[in-house]
Amino acid sequence: MAIGMIMLAFVLSIMAGMKRDMINQGTSLLLGHMQIHAKDYRPDRSIYDAIPAGRSDLLGQLRGDPSVLGAAPRVSTFGLASSGNKSIGVEILGMEAAAERNVTILHEKLIEGSLPEPSEQSQIAIGELAAKALGVSLGGEVILIAQAADGSLGNDLFTVSGIFRSGLDLLDGGMAILDLGAAQSLIALPAETIHEIALRTASPTDAKTVASALERTLANPAIEVSPWQTLTPELSSWVAMSDSWSWIMYVIVFSLAAISVLNTMLMAVFERLREFGVLAAIGMKPRSVVALIVIEVTALAGVSLLVAIAIGTPLLRRVVGKGIDLSSFSDGFSVTGVAVGPIIRGDWVFGDFAVGAALLFVCAALAGLYPAMRAAAVDPARLTRGEIR
């Protein structure tokens, strides 16, 4: 039972850790906890569906909101990146590096250089795979071509100022990052025009509530605030799936625990049938016998729990602290568009542990009922006749 407890805690911790990593990675890399767009912007992402409000007013209002920890304005379009004889299709994202640092961690994913600065309008940051495909390195030249808002063919020459590795092929191979102003001038948009504001809030878990509260505060029917759950349905369905997996884990672990309790207690009861007979003979009520066994089982569960805590705590501390290094198997993998590093760290999910422990007690008590009833049903008369050994 102690082993079951440790196993359960271990698995719950890993699952919670992965879920946390998935959500954090998925939201902090580029998405943000929520995003603001014009109502018609998603999913077509037309450059003409800009946020219909003064950029500075809106940003000011957002940054003044206590639930918003960071707000990053962006413009986005699709185009062609070219260098020498090589060209690739890219998503072009114009951003303010300073604002972005409060919302996302793309700057931490740079393996070389830095994100484009507003002072350098001709800088570009691209992913490692894109750099390879274009055959450029830091300081290299990249031409971007995109359909501009006035119908002309926007084109400009940029110098690679940063190369990032996020672990996501989509980003590393097909994303070109410019300064907001540079992107706006590339596609002939006025400086006030933005397509997206990415937001960071206190925690991604309450994104839905905060998003709808924010939408009410902004009170602009042409603007929508979408939490990450809406922006990446894949990620949120993965999270839902991982939650149902923990329920399956509960069922498996508790079935095993219940069977072992049943087995232990049946043995314990059958070995002491004579003693129970004697107890019955001297006038102990069957109900009291049942209570006795159930208390015994509960005590057993209690001891198991203590053992589990004693052995499990250092184990979990290691899992949470250092994590499980899977790098000998792979360099990390991506699930539903989220890169999960090669090291998986667990999480202290005390709530889940407590639920697990409580369920273990209930389970043990239920599993103890049958042996208890057998013990209570011992007939002292048959016992004295020697019919029960």
Added chain:
Amino acid sequence: MKFIIFLALIVSTASAANPAVGSMDDRAKEIVDRVDQLMRGDSSRADIRMEIQSKHWKRILEAKAWSKGTERALIQIRKPVKERGTATLRAEENIWNYLPKVERVIKIPSSMMMGSWMGSHFTNDDLVKESRMITDYHITISFDGERSGTKVWEFTMAPVENAAVVWGKLVLEVRQEDYMPTWQRYYDEDGEMVRTMTFGDYRKLDDRLVPTLMEVRPTDTPEEYTRVIYQDIDFDVDLADEFFSLRNLRAQRLD
């Protein structure tokens, strides 16, 4: 540049009069087969005006275009001044763009073939695929008779098996009296019409009757269109294959 290639096709069709009489399908093939043979070596130099109407803007471009056969074409924008010198070169299966602002030549990757050409309703793919009509499509005469008082043929072109084409079906209407096309409809793989190209303003340029207006309209946004107007055209001009070079793509004063 499809319009250039297309023009070459039409011009050749006109000179391919009286094809051998056979079964309907053979006849359709015969016409286009002859067209294919006649098109090779045919060259042109044209002054083009392009009007692009989109939901958000209207643009007028003026350009000079050269073509040789179906495989080589060069088009250089002259107006507006801001885009002067922007040019596209097509040689065999490849397309390059020259951007004077950054003074660089860019090769269009195959992944961008369905992208818009210069913001118009023509795709880059339009520039390369047209020449393979005869090999990539199975051509039948789907109508032969009178429509609004004019005798026309309607050709239906279905892609042959394993052909690397983007269209599910093409339907082309041609006037019988002078082999002038009236319209062509493009269908996707599900049989939905995607766009219509309409021809008009048939005029004699350089002693040949040609449609001097071509208009393409996407079916799902019929208020948008790209109109190509031929202001002047010279046929059978002396152009070497070497004319269609990356060097000439970058040349600012080409005549």
